Amino acid sequence: MTRVARQVDLSEWLTRTEERLSTAERRLAAAQRPAVGTTQLVFGPNLLPNPGFEGTSGSGQINGWQNLQQGLLVSGSQALAGSWSYRMQHSAQQPVITREKHSFNISPYAWRSYNAGGVYHPQPGSDGYDHLLQGFFDATEGNHTSLMWFDPAGFSDAVGSIPGDWTWLDLLVFWEHWFWSEGGTGIFGAHTINTPPAIGAAQPVGNQFPNLQQQSWPGRYMSQSVSLIAIGGVADRIRDGTLRGIVVGPGPTNNNTYYGYCRPYDVQLRGTYWKTTNISIGGNSSEVRSTGVGVPGGGLKWNAGVTIQATCAATATLGVWWRNAAGTVSDVDVGSFALGANATQPLSGTTGAALSNVAVDNGVYVKVVGNPPSDGAGGTVPWNYTVDSFVLRQQIAG
Numbered sequence: 001m002t003r004v005a006r007q008v009d010l011s012e013w014l015t016r017t018e019e020r021l022s023t024a025e026r027r028l029a030a031a032q033r034p035a036v037g038t039t040q041l042v043f044g045p046n047l048l049p050n051p052g053f054e055g056t057s058g059s060g061q062i063n064g065w066q067n068l069q070q071g072l073l074v075s076g077s078q079a080l081a082g083s084w085s086y087r088m089q090h091s092a093q094q095p096v097i098t099r100e101k102h103s104f105n106i107s108p109y110a111w112r113s114y115n116a117g118g119v120y121h122p123q124p125g126s127d128g129y130d131h132l133l134q135g136f137f138d139a140t141e142g143n144h145t146s147l148m149w150f151d152p153a154g155f156s157d158a159v160g161s162i163p164g165d166w167t168w169l170d171l172l173v174f175w176e177h178w179f180w181s182e183g184g185t186g187i188f189g190a191h192t193i194n195t196p197p198a199i200g201a202a203q204p205v206g207n208q209f210p211n212l213q214q215q216s217w218p219g220r221y222m223s224q225s226v227s228l229i230a231i232g233g234v235a236d237r238i239r240d241g242t243l244r245g246i247v248v249g250p251g252p253t254n255n256n257t258y259y260g261y262c263r264p265y266d267v268q269l270r271g272t273y274w275k276t277t278n279i280s281i282g283g284n285s286s287e288v289r290s291t292g293v294g295v296p297g298g299g300l301k302w303n304a305g306v307t308i309q310a311t312c313a314a315t316a317t318l319g320v321w322w323r324n325a326a327g328t329v330s331d332v333d334v335g336s337f338a339l340g341a342n343a344t345q346p347l348s349g350t351t352g353a354a355l356s357n358v359a360v361d362n363g364v365y366v367k368v369v370g371n372p373p374s375d376g377a378g379g380t381v382p383w384n385y386t387v388d389s390f391v392l393r394q395q396i397a398g
Contacts, residue, residue: 043303044394047293048364051390053084060084066291080307080344080388087386088286090370094379098278101167104271106154108245110196111264116142116250118203123261131176134187134249135258143250145203145210148264149196150245159241161273168272169235171226171246175217178260183217185257188226189247190234209233210247223266238271284370284380288387289321290363295394297322297359304334304364305348305391312383314339314370318347320392322359330356331365339368339385350395364392 050064053073060073060083071088079085113133115121121144123131132146171188178184189210197204212233215226228234237243246269251258302320310316319333334349347366355362372383 044396046391046393047295048290048390048392049293051392052082052388053086054082055084058083062086064291066289068288069286071288074386078386080309080386082388085386085388086288087384088288088368089384090284090286090372090382092375092380092382093283093372096278096280096282097276098280099274100277102157102273102275103168104155104158104269106150106269108148108150108264108267108269110149111146112196112199112203113144113146113261114203115144118205120200120202125176125261125263127263129263129265131261132248132264133261135179135184135251135260136254136256137179137259143254144259145250146248146264147191147193147196147203147208148245148248148267149193150243150269152241152244155238155243155269155271156241157275158238158271158273161239161275163235163239165275166229166235166271166273168270169227169229169231169238170270171228172223172266172268172270173226173262174221174223174266175260175262176221178217178220179256181220183219183222184260185251186215186217186224186226186260186262187211187249187251187258188213188215188228190237190243191245191247192237192242193244208247210250211252217260220260284372284383285368287365287367289365290390290392292323292361292363293392294361297355297362298357299354301351301354301395302332302334302362303348303350303391303393303395305346305389306364306366306387307344307346307389308339308366308368308385308387309344310339310341310368310370310383310385312341312370312372314368314385316347316385317367318349319365319367320351320355320362321365322355322362324356324358325360346389348391362392364390366390 050061053060055061071086073084074087075084111132113121113123123133125131133144136143189212191208193204193207212231304318304320308316316337316339317333318335319331321329321331323329332351334351337347339345368385370383372380375381
């Protein structure tokens with residue numbers, strides 16, 4: 001028997017083709033799942049409404065995407081795939097510098113007085129505390145020197161600061177006695193001796209920088225502020241962390257105008273300075289996030305993917321978001337990826353666990369933090385990244 005071919009018009013051919021595709025999809029849905037514990041992964045279709053930013057009329061579209069800022073569609077040679085891609089642009093940025101005014105006010109925790117030969121020479125006061133001797137009293141005692149020690153933790157915050165950031169540094173001293181009732185002249189310096197010697201031991205040798213600043217007192221029983229802001233031997237040793245204390249005396253000569261003693265426990269070393277607490281470059285992070293696909297995500301794992309190209313080194317975080325009935329959105333990262341400059345990179349990953357059973361909607365996102373080059377003046381140059389070929393699929397078995 002001879003068969004004669006029947007002419008089929010285009011509409012009938014399309015109908016039959018759609019029936020075959022529908023049958024294939026039903027067979028896939030009814031296919032037996034792999035046994036529990038197997039490593040086979042079977043994914044459903046891509047659920048995103050517009051994964052490639054392509055439009056039905058040949059023009060690009062961004063329907064299906066939310067919260068797009070500072071970006072635009074690109075085409076032609078700038079597209080990563082197909083006719084259109086989406087480009088997120090970042091302008092040049094200047095650093096945001098945060099500065100705070102800091103200060104310290106510390107008193108000495110130990111002090112020692114010595115005569116001209118470096119022999120320990122206490123000077124008890126009526127208050128029961130040894131005082132700080134300075135200068136020449138007689139040939140037996142000679143020209144006295146005293147040392148105070150401050151805990152470096154008290155000014156550790158100032159270590160690493162710079163001279164131009166300082167507004168004040170002084171030593172507040174109560175001078176109890178001068179050889180002459182009309183007053184005298186205080187002699188102040190610094191030292192970097194870490195540990196006070198034992199009471200009664202000889203004066204330490206070295207690491208002392210006396211007579212950095214002199215100040216006149218008009219009489220006894222008076223407090224005065226001795227400015228040290230311009231004294232590099234003190235301020236610089238605070239800034240580099242080596243200061244351990246203040247030296248009082250000896251007098252530059254044996255003139256009795258330099259002889260006297262002050263109260264060590266009343267001494268206060270005080271400083272005020274500005275400190276840079278943070279330098280940040282803002283505006284170098286953004287995201288591209290899909291709208292919901294209208295599919296409950298509970299009880300399923302999900303696969304996300306994207307193709308991306310950044311003009312500078314960057315970090316991209318890819319993930320799946322889900323929303324509960326109350327409208328709360330949660331992000332589930334599927335991977336963090338280092339992006340090379342000007343390299344087109346496909347990224348993908350699967351949620352480590354099934355989304356919550358209360359998920360009523362979900363979608364996909366990519367978050368990018370750029371590391372653009374410096375502009376040579378503390379800021380950054382403009383940069384951008386381009387995305388295309390997003391994927392969001394159900395893992396229906398495995």
